[in-house]
Every structure is written in structure tokens, then in C-alpha cells.
Amino acid sequence: MFGLSAEIHVRELAFWQCTNMIANAVSKCEFKTFQNGKEIKGDEYYRWNVEPNKNQNSSVFLQKMISKLFSENAVLVVEASDGQLLVADSYSRKEYALLEDVFTQVTVGDFVFKRSFTQSDVLFIPLHSRNMRPLVNGLYETYKKLIEYGMKSYTKSRGMKGVLSIDTMAAGDPKAKEIFESIKNEGFKRFADAENAVLPMWKGMDYTDIGSKTYSNEGTRDIRAMIDDVSDFTARAFGVPPALLSGDVQGVSDALDQFLTFCIDPLCDMLSEEINRKLYGKSVLNGDYLQIDTKCVKHVDLLSVSTAIDKLISSGAFCINDIRVLVGEPLIEEEWAYKHFITKNYSTVQDLLAALNQQMDPNTG
Template sequence: MGISLKRWLLEKLGGGVERVSSADVETGDFLGLAAEIHVRELAFWSCVNIVANAVSKCEFKTFVKHEETRGPEYYLWNVEPNANQNSSAFIHKWISQLYCHNEALIIEQNGQLLVADSFDRKPYALYDDVFTQVQVGDFTFNRTFTQSEVLYFRLSEKNMRLIANGLYASYQKLIDYGMRSYRRSRGQKGVITVDTVAANGWQQEYENIKNRNFKSFFDAENAVMPLFKGFHYDDLGSKTYSNEGTRDIRAMIDDVSDFTAKAFGIPPALLSGEVQGTSDALDQFLTFCIDPLADMLQEEINRKRSGYGGFSQGTYLQIDTRAIKHVDLLSVSTAIDKLISSGAYCINDIRKLTGDQVIDEPWAWQHFMTKNYATVAELLKALEADTG
């Protein structure tokens, strides 16, 4: 268990290889590295799960000639992309690959959509990029894919996971210092007095006492430790430590979650589970994280699966993010009344927005408007009639 294993761990988890040196080969250091990785992996995967859960709640609407339809394409994206995954599992893998590697690849085989676990990409400026060594599960395709044959998604120009890990590498020093200080304050300390009579050859005896007797003595809840003639132990006691010490360490670990959330565009309040200000935080999350992500995903899907010909005729896919936010009907009843009475939405539009089944009646698709609404021309005409 040396430097090669540590290097492998850090490379697999995204960066930090430059931190490994020949001084890092001790088992204690390796366990510390493992604990450090758990902290940052918890923050990272919490963010990934929040984004993936949000996208999986979206409805992938399909349109043919500007009419919303629920055909095979709708079923493919919303129910069963392939024989081994439902849409939620498929989207979680898709989003995880996108944020882990800053890119994701989806291929279509026999009418099924598959998210690649790994692939090699050869970019070109004027020709289609080429993808080789495409692996899905335990199967590697022995063919070459071109850019026009696949759905290729790139999250951003910079891999934010590597940047967040670099920031964490510096911040981890503060967390390590806080943990070491806490352990030192909790430890037992004492002084051994050695008489001159026992001075000759006392080092060997001291080593035996320290490594065997004292360890058992300090670890046990109730114990008695024998001391030989010429040795006297004075207990200095342990410092009383308040709960605020562990709170300080917890606060620093929460800081790791905060700057990881910022790298994702997620308000830190959502990651920490704070209730206060959740509505504003959710609006910010949808505006600056989910909506741009959904826009990028649907652009790639439309340009590859519909093309300009289909898109110009009204055949396209739209990722509807409105279903992410929970709707409390009692709290939005006034707003619903305004949406219907203004003629902006029909009854079935509102029912779909709130997650209810549409009413299969012609009147449910009609738009209504109260008599309070009128055009300026109509108002002037009515005013002239009254004054005449």
C-alpha cells in the first residue's frame, strides 16, 4: 500500500495527484487520505443527486408539426430508454457521467438509448468527431461512431470537479488542523518520574511500559497499571472540551459542501437542507442550474434526432422543467383563477401543470376570459355609446 495505490485513488476520483509524495506512504496517512476523499465525495455526489433528481422529474415533451404527441419518442425518453433501465435510472447515469467527466455520450442501438461508461473522442475542426472504444457495461463496441451518429454532451469548457478538488486540497489543511487539535485536547497526558536508582537501562523498561501497559490502560474504561520500583506516574488529566469544538470542524466540512454547490450552480441552502428561504433558493436553482442544463440537453437532442428539416416543420423535443417545483393547490388557487380567467391557459393546461389528469371533454380545452377584459378599441366604443 504505497504511492501507486494513492495515485490511482486520486486519479479515479478526479485530481489531486500532485499532492502525493514519498512522505505519504504510511498507513496512517493513507487512512487520512481516505477520510479526506469521503468528505469531498459526499459533497460532490450530493450535488449530482440533486441535479439528477431534478432532471428526472422533468417531462420530455415531444412535438410533431407543432402538436404535442405521446408516441414512441415520448415513451423512449420518459418511460423506457432501454431494456435494462427505466427513464429515472437512465437520467441518473447520464447526469452522473456528465458531471464526473464533464462530458457524456449516448448512443442508439436497435431502438435503445445507452449511456456510455467510457469512450475515446478524436475531435476535428471541419469534420465529424470520431468516437472509439465505446463501452457500455461489460461490452465494448468494435466499431467507430461519428458525431452525427451519437448524442454528445459537454458540460462546460472547464471541468468544475477538478477546480473544486483543487480548492479543497488547500482547505483540507484547515480541517486536518481542527481534527488534530480536537484529538490532542481529548488525549490523556502525564509525566513519568524515574529515580536515579532505576536510571541504568531504564529506556528499555520505559518502552515496554509505554507500548504495552499504557496503551491498555488508556484504552480501557476501568484498569489498573503496575509500575516497577523507581518509576512514578503523575496524571496531568485531559482538557475539558466543549461541544463547540466539534461544531467548528462540522462548520469547515459544511464549507466544503458550500463551495462544491457553487461549482454546480446550486444554492448552498438546498444542499444543507435549510428550510428558511427554500422557495427563493429553489427558484435560483431552476434559473441558473436546471434551465440552462435542460436547454443544452434538448439542443443536442433536437439537432441530432430531428435536424433542421424536422425542426422547421415543428418536430422537436422540449424538456419541461415546470414539474420540478411542488405545487400546493390551496396556496396557488388565486393564481390559477387569474391564469384561466385571463385566457392565457385552458383548464387542461392547469391540470397538467399541477400533475392531474386532463379532462377528455372539448370544453376543458377551451380558453375562457372574463368580461372585465376588453381591447382599448372596445372600451372607447363603449365609452362613446354611453356619452352619446
């Protein structure tokens, strides 16, 4: 029988597959910091990309933050007195309509903050207006019954069934009844479970096997298909393309683009907006802000994008170091690597018109 623990394993596997995939993607992103519109790498950059607190690096910190966000539909990040960023394990929230919400009993590990925090003191990120997990769990309940039925059917098809015929005279013999009980309780079970066995029979007893075992893989495939269905609708609830969760190679590039567009980019926008309004405030209007760069999530094959790289540089849109950052390579600390180049076949409309007029002017050379 498909027990409760197994049902929970299927459900939790699908949920944490999605959560870990999203958390891994966010942890690969670069948190860029800007001052007066120019990118800088200072204390804030170090805190978000290397060491947010003394016990976690940035990847572990972000993994915990995203896991809390999806498992509890909201996450609270507090700043300790020495500037450490900590993900709260539990807290109590008092909501107000016109005043700032207040957070008390904020707990990180086994430490409980004695002070209370207002909304402006923390990073508080709610995921959805309605928690999706109870809705998905409702679908799990339906599939639980289907999977349980499939397991029963599979077990039944592999079971042993038979008819034991007992002679009329033997049936009335008290000793025969005693023998029958011993066979029924112990003998048949060992006989059915063993790979190789002999079933002792007494006079007046005749056993006939009526089982019709089918050793095809249809039963397991049906169960696997229903488990895959659980993963699919869980992935859709998260905004993750099911193909990524199942590991399908075909169409993975399009699936990854969809994953970035409809899942990672909106999530990172929400995170950066909360960080900017709490840590920078209206200074963002003067060019002081944090930006989460999601371009690092997708692996870049240099050979496959070499033509595009050539166009980006030759058009003057990007310098060499801009491209090296995009492909994950270290910067070249030379002046020429920061210059923008453009090939001679690119020109402005004004220059082209001037050149044409010069060719048509009979008074020119």
C-alpha cells in the same frame, strides 16, 4: 489523524450530492414532443419519458447520463440498431476541425460496438470548455490540510498526558528499568484507553497527570464548519445554491428558483438543443421538435397557488386541462375542460371605448 480515505469521502460526498441533486431534477422533467407545432405523444415521447432501452427506465437512464456528464465533463449517448438509447461507459474520440468527429471503441457495460460513430450518429454533450473537477480538487487539497489539523487538535485535546517521576536509586536498578519498559509499552496504553482502570506503580515511581481535557463541542463544530465549506464551494461550482445542499429550510423557495434558473434550465436547454439538431434537424423550423419542461421539478402546493390558478383560468390565458398538467393532475377528457374562459370584467380596449362612447351619446337609449 484525518486519513486519505476520509478526505476522499468528504470530497466525493460533496461532489455526488450535487450530481445526484441535478440528476434527480432532470429526471423529473417531462420531455415533450411536437409535430407541426402541436404536442403529440408517440414513440419518441415514450422513449424519453418511459423506456429509452430494454434495461433502464427513463429516470435511471437520465441519472446515468447526468452523472457521466458531471464526472467526466462530457457524455456520449448512442442509438443501437433497434432504436435503444444507451449511455456510453467509455469511448475514443477523434476530433476534426471541418469534418465530423469520429467515436470508436464505444463501450456500454461489457459490450463493445464494432462500428464507429460520427458526430451526426450520436448525442455528444460536453459540459464546460474546461473541466471544473480538477479546479475544485485543488481547493480540496487546501481544506484537507486544515481538516487534518483540526482532527489532530481535537484528538490532542482529548488525550492523556502525564509525568512519571522515578527515584534516583530506582533508576539505576536493572529490574526497575525492566518494570518501567513493561509499564511504558503496555500498562500506560491500557490505562489511557480504558474507561475505568488502575495503573500499578512500584516503589520509587510517581505518576502525575498534567492533561487538560476540554470536553466542549468547539473542536467538532470547527471540523464540521470546514466540511460544510467543502460542500459550499462544490455547490457553487455546479451552480447549486449551497442552502439546498445543506438542507436549510429558510429561503428554500428562493434557492429552488435560483437552482432552476441558473442550473437546471441551462442544462436542459443544452440537452434539448443537442437532441433537436441530431434527431429533428431543420424540421424544427416546421414545428417538429422536443422540449424539456422543467416546471415539474418544483413541487406545487394547490392551496398556496389557488388564487393564481383562478387568475390564470379567469383571464383566458389557460384552459382547465393546461392548469391540471402544471399541477401534475390527470387530464379531464371533456370538451369543456379544453375551453378557455374569461370573466366579464376582462375586456379589450376597443370594447371599453365603444361602451363609453355609447354612454356619452345622447341619442342612445
